[in-house]
Amino acid sequence: MSSNYDDRERGFDRDDNDDRGDRGGRGGRGGGRRAHRRKVCGFCREKVDLIDFKDVKLLQGFIPERGKILPRRISGSCATHQRMLSEAIKRARNIALLPYATD
Template sequence: MSADSRSFNDESDKESYFQRRPRRRYCEFCVKNKKADPKIIDYKNLNILSSYIDDRGKIDVRKRTGACAKCQRKIATAIKRARHLALLPYTIEHIRLSGFSSKNHS
């Protein structure tokens, strides 16, 4: 069935049919999906880890980070290790007291 033979009731039906699908996001950490060198997940690399923490100090979900399940678990473990060693803040209150901002380390 071609687009010409379809009957559209109004312009919005036509627009919704011809919308482009968003590009698939690939994990930045996986070697198989990356042409260049992949990022390394390490608890000492605060620049990368702080970009996966929101303003309130929570770890971002997979949908927002774009990481695969395996890499998301590694990110969460690395963030928890960095928090335990006081390299990253636990909560918003710790952010206020220390002056730490994830935007400054990016």
């Protein structure tokens, strides 16, 4: 028969008041589960076939202050439209409709 002391010696000192708090045993910040809504490409939703490089207002929405092209995971566009978008931005930069970098 083993005593309570022997169990602790072997590393079996489990009790209900461990230091995990109210997080349910998982790491992180806790909180409730939230269903993640899938982003839908805005261009697909509007059935855009071609992204025009002369549409500067549209293209500026995909370029932050720093001047880099937003990645897909942030812009929410599909792979096809992201390629069209980056190509249009590069063409617009080439003919000086959009700046390469900001001051």
